[in-house]
Amino acid sequence: MGEFDLIRRFFTRDQQVARVGIGDDCAIFGAQVGYEHCISTDMLVEGRHFLSDVDPAALGYKALATNLSDLAAMGAQPHSFLLSIGLPQADERWLQAFSAGLFQLAQRHNCPLIGGDTTRSPLVVISITVQGLVPHGAGVLRSGARVGDDIWVSGTLGDAALGLALLQERIRVGDPDERERAISRLHWPEPRVALGMELASIASSMMDLSDGLAGDLLHILRASHRKAAVELAHLPMRAALRGLPRMQALSLATAGGDDYELLFTAEPRASARIEQLAEDHELPLSRIGRILPLAGGELPQIEWLLDGRPTQFEAQGFDHFDD
Template identity: 45%
Template structure:
């Protein structure tokens, strides 16, 4: 059986970018572009909580990095590098090879080289920790507290598919193999909107990635910015795979469903054409879904123009605590 150091060398050691000291020393070293600040984020993925034991390891390697790159995208930051921590119950070399393949493929796509980390043995389940570093000009960072009254509210991509896939896999919805096949990739292979975030830097006022549901995450922006918003439910980009589901299930998936990793952002109304062009340039669909209001709180208007009651809550690791 390979040692810890064999595992690191075989699956997670690659040439570091020029000017960077990567895997193999006590610390990684990387340069910061002049005039830029470091943006950093960390996520934990725990077996049984964030993924099922039988998940495709290549997909898991991809997602472990994708959820962190999505945070950089939400700040308009350019990826620099990342750290990976693995707590493994044992060494399964085919599994490690597939995991590393998914991780490195996405890292290469976005120029986010693996430059360090740690491996250890866990007593039972698999735990993954990823930390990412990016660079952003302070005046262009897409912070949560930048939304302004009158801004348009936008969202990228489509909503709801990942939530439906999760609930099908978890047994919360009746078995439907055709719908699971149509939604599962959205859950297991999310695509971080890094290029869109970079295109919006200096153009949008505020942004957040939708990891815990549109209502909850947009609510964080509104609270930080001390504003409110009004959305049109019929304007929301609903994933095609949700067609045929009952109304309540669709509402929960679209407004409260997490694991989306699309960007929700606000921008001045006069920038609408520039927003659409920036999104088209990077090949990401965006939809204007509402506007920022002076009155606090979030309203979602139904087809009849009335505010929807009892909006679904997003994901919370400690509900009721």
């Protein structure tokens, strides 16, 4: 099977957002009056971001989910995406499952594939570039956190990290339902697109949790020139994590990565609106801390509290070049 047969059989779908899509040298689509484009790209590399025996349907789904999560963090509406993929071989069964998982999520969010590239590669390498729309000037940035803002997270933390630890047999969990849920959260993350769009008018800053709370919150603090106090006892965790030794559970929840939940700040008077969103979306939205001013000479940092008292707890988010 050649490159163009591969594209035609597994990746060509009807779409209405581009005047010219797959099959020409470029996609062509018009700009919508009153909107700006948000563009983000993510790369997944076999052996670094996913195991070689991962379900290809889950891989296709997750490859797009990680990008849609970036749009959610900006409060953007998905528009379309580009896919570039390197493969050791054109395995038809693998491609069928991969494309099924990919388009399952794309259709749910009305985000069609409009172009990309394919090539032979020693390892599976997937790069997706996603485009979204926000009203002019309305994207939520990392740099907007203000002194006195509350810090919130959606969902629960540490589930994906627990799922990876379970697959690697570093941790055991007795409840089979909790085990399957953690592994599912690793392979099938849910991008909080609708929630992000609704938070766009509430949040002062926002980003998605891809590399762990400890590292990602620091991105907001550095961009906003602030520091934060975070109460570890307020971190939302499922029973499987809470059943682990406390420091182990907290390490997974703060440094594990792959949560793809939303981390955002908002002024305290917005709490009622946020709690209503939690009810509307049937999703926990948890207030975990507060934004603080930097004193003279201080660098952006997180002050970890345990039951209201400062603690020497240390956590570091995922770094692609940290061995």
